Amino acid sequence: MIITFGREICCDLASAESREWLVTNGIGGYASGTIAGVLTRRYHGLLLAALHPPLGRTLLLAKLDETVSYDNRVFPIYMNRWSDGKIDPEGFKHLEQFYLDGTIPTWKFACADALLEKRVWMQQGENTTYIQYTLRRATQPMTLTLRALVNHRDYHHNTHANQWPIQVDTIEHGICIKAFQLATPLYLLTDGAKVATSLATHPWYYGFDLAVERERGLDDTEDHLHGATYYTTLEAGQSITFVATTEPHPQLNGQIALLSRHNYEQKLIQNSPVTEQTPAWVRQLVLAADQFIVDRPTPDEPEGKTIIAGYPWFGDWGRDTMISLPGLTLYTGRLDVARSILRTFAQYVDQGMLPNRFPDRGDTPDYNTVDATLWYFEAIRAYVDASNDEGLIEELFPILADIIDWYKQGTRYNIKLDPEDGLIYAGEPGTQLTWMDAKVGDWVVTPRMGKPIEVNVLWYHALQMMIRFAQKLGKPSDEYQQLAQQTAKGFARFWNEAAEYCYDVLDTPNGNDASLRPNQILAVSLPPLGENSYACLLNSRRQRQVVEICAQELLTSYGLRSLAPDDPEYQGTYTGNQLQRDGAYHQGTVWGWLMGPFVLAHLRVYKNSDQAREFLQPLADHLFAAGVGNMSEIFEGNAPMRPCGCPAQAWTVAEVLRAWFLSEPQAAR
Secondary structure, eight states: OOOEEOHHHHTOHHHHHTOEEEEEOSSSOEEEEETTOOOOSTTOEEEEEEEETTEEEEEEEEEEEEEEEETTEEEEOOEEEBTTSOEEEEGGGGEEEEEEETTEEEEEEEETTEEEEEEEEEOTTSSEEEEEEEEEEOSSOEEEEEEEEEEEEETTSOOOOSSOOOEEEEETTEEEEESSTTSOOEEEEESOSSEEEEEOSSOEEEEEEOHHHHHTTSOOEEEEEEEEEEEEEEOTTOEEEEEEESOSSOOOOHHHHHHHHHHHHHHHHHTSSOOTTSOHHHHHHHHHHHTTEEEOOOSSOTTOEEEOOEETTOOOBHHHHHHHHHHHHGGGTOHHHHHHHHHHHHTTOBTTBOOSBOOSSSSOOBOOOSSHHHHHHHHHHHHHHHHOOHHHHHHHHHHHHHHHHHHHHOBGGGBEEETTTTEEEBOOTTOOOSSOOOEETTEESSOOOBEEHHHHHHHHHHHHHHHHHHHHTTOOOHHHHHHHHHHHHHHGGGEETTTTEEOSEEEETTEEEOOOOGGGGHHHHSOOOSTTTGGGTOOHHHHHHHHHHHHHHTEETTEEESSOTTSTTOOOOOOSSHHHHHHHTTTTOEEGGGHHHHHHHHHHHHOOHHHHHHTTHHHHHGGGSSBTTSOOSEEOSSTTOOEESOSEEHHHHHHHHHHHHHTSGGGOO
């Protein structure tokens, strides 16, 4: 246990409600909330089920409002904030301690001389959440009353009830709730024999205030249905477990379910490369990494896997998946998962492109990305280097060769090779194709139409891999060698001699873009694949200059800024409605995932492992803030660099893990 808070955090409302917990089930479903117990997001709830794994996420159980009766006194240990601003009750004031047991959030409430413990976890592979209460200390019995607040809506929406008639029926071990005729039922069950249940007589509770949604300029109130109330009495040492599930016959024994969860997490640690000397925060990241790995079964790959880009609102994105794959799988000892992801995504390659994202509804992916496919090559390279799996190279080589052909001849969105300089051009008006992809209505915030630097680094890298793979399989490689030589020669155009760093995009409609952005760091951080291959892109002096300018202007404690602070377009805060937030998303906002490439580029230039690893320490400390035990998507560019975006982001966790393991002294180059 490394993540723990006492009353100094738990009883300070601002601190407690700004820290969020997360548990997941490996199929896209999750539960999430605040330490304080108050709902602040539309995405908070005890069961957000993936009804069409890994997507179709639907809020089913919003919360349990708990009241304790002990020694002739009543202690509400829950909290609600209402649309009129009133906080009633203030249950967080009874919260003595919060900690993570692995990934299991655990609360300890002090009520007079009694101590009640609460735990929340999910069953791997099921839309099933367990909420367990244990009376750890008491001198007399404690009565526990639980009011279940339920819903049935898409996790991106809010419910405004208008007397919506949801059906609630009593069944063995609990109740069954059905929102409409064809709805997936929600079962609220218990493992205790001495639990009384009463159906609600005043079903709807109106006007829950969602403070974070208001900050984001979105609908900030919601209604929830009071489905039922449960009553039970605990003696000291006794436990009761409540089960929220879409399964008609889940495991009801809470102790067995908890042991299963503990065993699952212990195996994750045992199968990973961590040792007794590995810092505790790195071990915690190994557990966090697992939360993003979920099932995506296909007819050709029934055990297919993918990666959720971030919680609470992202699905699986092609780019994020490929950037995250090495850190989340190879550096956690899960080569089988890496192989499954690579084979699963191969089935979705279309016109030489990997999907950008899979929509929450519908089966047709979006293909508006130029770099996801190129990151696919790097993910394959990392996997093959770790596994020596020549069989996968042989299986995927025709697909990879087809991708190269499509990029040469041209594919969607004017993505094509320029035969004049060997560089990849991408873009057309109204599209956003790189990872800097914010768009509001028709406004593309950072269009980067032209020849983006990171795209061409990755293209050159992909060609080097094709040379290696072709030679390994005994296939001709001359075409790839010629293309690589042409790209290396053309890449010299990226060097901005006057500024002593690289242009961000060449040949835009307005000329070459000299904005100081972090994308050039990849020209130093990606591993060399052939003899003197990276000397062909940037010589050692220019590599050092790139690292130095990124360190001086873009580096923060939590990653690299997306734009230099002295740029007229720089925005150092990230707040407001969608227009305001997306306008700042890649215009100065700090991205945690970029710390990985920076650390490895710094290591390559300065050959100092200890110094490189020091850059990771602030992100290790960040495990105690925002998404506890996890790492945020973005941070504000201005101090104090407040965490924003998703409180749990796959590629931030992945790149910090990867940088940690690759910066070991023996890995220094």
